[in-house]
Amino acid sequence: AQSVSQHNHHVILSEAASLELGCNYSYGGTVNLFWYVQYPGQHLQLLLKYFSGDPLVKGIKGFEAEFIKSKFSFNLRKPSVQWSDTAEYFCAVKTSYDKVIFGPGTSLSVIP
Amino acid sequence: DTAVSQTPKYLVTQMGNDKSIKCEQNLGHDTMYWYKQDSKKFLKIMFSYNNKELIINETVPNRFSPKSPDKAHLNLHINSLELGDSAVYFCASSQAPGENYGYTFGSGTRLTVV
Numbered sequence: 001a002q003s004v005s006q007h008n009h010h011v012i013l014s015e016a017a018s019l020e021l022g023c024n025y026s027y028g029g030t031v032n033l034f035w036y037v038q039y040p041g042q043h044l045q046l047l048l049k050y051f052s053g054d055p056l057v058k059g060i061k062g063f064e065a066e067f068i069k070s071k072f073s074f075n076l077r078k079p080s081v082q083w084s085d086t087a088e089y090f091c092a093v094k095t096s097y098d099k100v101i102f103g104p105g106t107s108l109s110v111i112p
Numbered sequence: 113d114t115a116v117s118q119t120p121k122y123l124v125t126q127m128g129n130d131k132s133i134k135c136e137q138n139l140g141h142d143t144m145y146w147y148k149q150d151s152k153k154f155l156k157i158m159f160s161y162n163n164k165e166l167i168i169n170e171t172v173p174n175r176f177s178p179k180s181p182d183k184a185h186l187n188l189h190i191n192s193l194e195l196g197d198s199a200v201y202f203c204a205s206s207q208a209p210g211e212n213y214g215y216t217f218g219s220g221t222r223l224t225v226v
Binding site (some may be wrong): 034036038042043044045046049088090099100101102104105107 | 147152153154155156157160168202204214215216217218219220
């Protein structure tokens, strides 16, 4: 069955530290990949997406992600986090016809 | 203007009751969805409609019944509510199924069954 896993359940960082959140998926075919962010008490918002082309994708708020097909991975990175990045981060994969599967989420806490 | 709006934002009800959650999008999108987010923040798709037609119906108890009167609306009706139905329910929309677009999510409805 198709699935999405995220390496860390909860990450705690100090401001200005670098961030990398891991995401792996299980599906052998063509995939579309997403990262969503959910700020406390809010709805999910799209951070970035990958469909084809350059495997290094840049999103909003200084986030980027790299698709490595051979590793079935789509890790999210940010060189320097801010307190306002405290949120839940979800990796998602779209495989078959319009079915998007979300990972379990990674909770990021940034300490000022 | 809110792109995807859900009502109510909070819903507290007793076991056994029937309740509805409404969702409307003003983006002109063709496809709408219902997702359930449990207490551990895990998101699971429940239903997907494209232009009023059901596309995805995951393994959801038949107490849950979506209704799409037009492509801008997708409501969720829940019969005989159970404690395990307590969760945050998110409505979302996208421009078309199978297209390379992300979802636009509503702000969620926090359902608490007591």
